[in-house]
Amino acid sequence: PDQPMTTQEVVEWTKKLNYGTWRYQKSWNPMHIVDAEGCYFTDANGKRYLDFSAQLMCSNLGHKNAAVIKAIADQAQKLAYIMPSYATDARVELSRLLLEVLPEGITKFFFTTSGTEANEAAFKIARMYTGKTKIIARYRSYHGSTMASIAATGDPRRWAMEPGGKGQGFLFAPEVNCYKCPIKHTYPECGIACADYLEHMIENESDVAAVIVEPVVGTNGVLVPPKEYFPKLREICDRRGVLLIADEVMSGWGRTGEWFAVDHWGVKPDILVTAKGITSAYVPLGLCATTGKIAEYFEDHFFAHGHTYEAHPITLAPAVAAIREMQRLNLINRAKEVGAYLGEKLKALKPKHPSIGEVRGLGMFWAIELVRDQEKKTPFNTKQDKVDGKATVVDQVAAEMLKRGVSIQAWISHFVIAPPLIIEKAEIDTAVDALDQALAIADKAL
Ligand code: PMP
Numbered sequence: 450p451d452q453p454m455t456t457q458e459v460v461e462w463t464k465k466l467n468y469g470t471w472r473y474q475k476s477w478n479p480m481h482i483v484d485a486e487g488c489y490f491t492d493a494n495g496k497r498y499l500d501f502s503a504q505l506m507c508s509n510l511g512h513k514n515a516a517v518i519k520a521i522a523d524q525a526q527k528l529a530y531i532m533p534s535y536a537t538d539a540r541v542e543l544s545r546l547l548l549e550v551l552p553e554g555i556t557k558f559f560f561t562t563s564g565t566e567a568n569e570a571a572f573k574i575a576r577m578y579t580g581k582t583k584i585i586a587r588y589r590s591y592h593g594s595t596m597a598s599i600a601a602t603g604d605p606r607r608w609a610m611e612p613g614g615k616g617q618g619f620l621f622a623p624e625v626n627c628y629k630c631p632i633k634h635t636y637p638e639c640g641i642a643c644a645d646y647l648e649h650m651i652e653n654e655s656d657v658a659a660v661i662v663e664p665v666v667g668t669n670g671v672l673v674p675p676k677e678y679f680p681k682l683r684e685i686c687d688r689r690g691v692l693l694i695a696d697e698v699m700s701g702w703g704r705t706g707e708w709f710a711v712d713h714w715g716v717k718p719d720i721l722v723t724a725k726g727i728t729s730a731y732v733p734l735g736l737c738a739t740t741g742k743i744a745e746y747f748e749d750h751f752f753a754h755g756h757t758y759e760a761h762p763i764t765l766a767p768a769v770a771a772i773r774e775m776q777r778l779n780l781i782n783r784a785k786e787v788g789a790y791l792g793e794k795l796k797a798l799k800p801k802h803p804s805i806g807e808v809r810g811l812g813m814f815w816a817i818e819l820v821r822d823q824e825k826k827t828p829f830n831t832k833q834d835k836v837d838g839k840a841t842v843v844d845q846v847a848a849e850m851l852k853r854g855v856s857i858q859a860w861i862s863h864f865v866i867a868p869p870l871i872i873e874k875a876e877i878d879t880a881v882d883a884l885d886q887a888l889a890i891a892d893k894a895l
Contacts, residue, residue: 456481456493471606473838480851485512488869488876490856498851501880502858503869505668507726509703510774511869517731520770521763528762533755539765546772547738550708552717557744559737560760564698564724565593567735571661571720572597573754574739575692578746581658582618585650585691588631589624589669592661592696601661604669605832605861620654622647624666625674628807628818629826636675644681651689659692659720664710667699670863671809671816679714692719692743698735699814702726703775703870706785706812713811719743729771734764780870788813790874794881795866804829804842804891815866817884819843819891828862829891835861842891849887855880 454462459481469477481493488511489497500508510517524539531537544558559574561567572584586592588603599610600619623631625643634642651657664679666672686693695718700710704726707713711721720743724735758764775781792808795815799805806820806828819842821827830841843859850857857880858865864884868877 459493476838487511487513488872496854498854498856499868499876499880501850501855501868502865503730503867504856505699505858505865505867506730507699507702507704507867508730509726509780509870510729510771510778511871514729514731514771514774516770516774517729517767520767521732524763524766530761530763533757533759533761537760537762537765539762539769540760542769543765543772546769547736550772551721551738552709552711554717554740555721555738556741557739559739559754560765561724561735561737561756562733562758562761562764563593563735564696564722565595565598565735566756567698567722567724567737568593568598568601568661568694568696569595570737570754571694571696571722572601572659574720574737574743575659575694577750577753578743579658579690579692581656583620583654583657584618584694585620585622585647585654585657585660587622587624587647587662589626589666589672590661590663590696591668592663605835620650622650622660624669624672625678626672627675628809637677641675641677641681644678644685647682648685648689651685651691657689657691659694660686661694661696663696663698663700664713665700665705665811665814667814668858668860668865670818670860671811671814671865673809673811676714679711679716683716686719694718694720694722697721697723698725699867702729703781703784704812704814704867706781706788708781710811727771728764728768729774731767731771732764734768775870778871784813784870787870787872787874787877788815791815791866791868791872791877791881794877795884798881798885798888801885802888802892804888804895810866813867813870813872816863817866818863819846820862821895829894830862832861842894845894846884846887846890849890850883853883853887855883857884 482490483493484491491497559570586601590603592598592601603621627636695711697709701723721738728734795808804819806818808817819829847857847859
């Protein structure tokens with residue numbers, strides 16, 4: 450058709466021809482987004498939305514960053530694609546830059562096009578390297594959507610793939626959640642019993658290759674572990690000869706106020722997985738990065754893995770530009786400072802709203818967990834409500850926020866708040882005011 454489509458047509462065709470992810474198709478009613486700038490995106494009616502969750506794509510730099518856009522264009526002009534078996538300037542430049550920002554000792558890189566694929570690579574590398582099979586993950590975690598990465602996922606998104614034992618080789622330890630400890634302890638008297646529990650699992654299982662954790666849990670509610678947890682987990686993995694995989698797909702790239710969340714505790718994983726913020730969301734790029742020791746093993750052992758789009762130049766060049774922009778704009782410090790401001794503003798909501806159970810986070814990475822009863826910490830919704838596709842109270846609050854021009858991500862009983870790292874304090878004020886108003890819906894539903 451020569452005529453531009455109306456918004457109604459764009460939405461109808463989208464629903465007719467495409468799958469909407471993680472939902473009943475009937476309930477999908479996507480907004481038609483046509484433009485974006487900085488921390489805002491704009492729908493076809495010209496209404497602007499402040500992106501208070503950065504769409505969970507972890508766009509640190511926001512939209513229309515000139516340097517990243519130029520890097521994409523320049524690379525497309527120069528060398529748009531090439532088989533990954535050839536050497537390219539883009540891969541070397543990015544790899545050398547990674548040595549500057551990744552935890553020390555992580556020195557060999559495999560580039561994918563998503564966080565999911567990067568986790569798949571991590572599982573295969575861990576299995577090939579150790580000669581063992583089992584991977585211990587934790588509940589309230591997300592590691593991806595493909596068969597192995599969903600099997601490692603400790604939340605309801607895994608359930609549809611459970612029958613038939615498809616998730617073989619993945620075991621779950623309790624999540625680390627000091628607000629509502631699943632093993633009923635209280636910090637700090639607990640002595641980090643959750644880490645002991647994990648060690649107990651390793652001790653009583655045969656064939657454990659690795660433990661995979663999100664150092665700060667992302668979509669499942671920004672769960673920040675107590676400071677003793679990671680050093681203790683590192684020590685357990687070393688003592689038991691098990692690899693530690695840090696999934697920093699969400700917590701990486703300055704989100705928590707350090708380049709990577711593990712940097713808060715000075716812990717070095719054996720494998721670090723990341724994606725999203727590595728290109729500030731501009732192009733699809735994932736990374737599975739290992740220690741030199743693991744890399745050495747593959748010098749004379751077959752590395753049985755690869756993709757057509759692995760290390761694709763158009764994904765690598767903008768990552769170089771995005772990381773340099775983060776350095777130039779000093780965004781790690783900004784995440785710390787402006788993030789602390791964001792945290793204070795969010796915490797100030799709690800005394801005003803009986804529906805808020807906890808406000809928690811680190812850097813520019815926060816969650817608000819809603820409860821029916823602050824004392825008993827009863828969640829507003831169950832996981833089953835989500836799987837059944839019910840419009841939960843958090844969904845209703847998020848819809849009200851959209852009406853007020855702020856986009857915020859809701860999941861089961863909490864919101865994840867993770868704006869672009871360039872967000873200004875005045876924009877935070879506007880968004881938190883909107884949230885203050887919208888939370889009346891949850892308070893009323895008590
Ligand atoms: N791990 C974590 C911690 C994530 O948050 C995600 C995505 N939300 C993934 C893995 C999967 O990444 P992708 O969607 O890029 O495949």
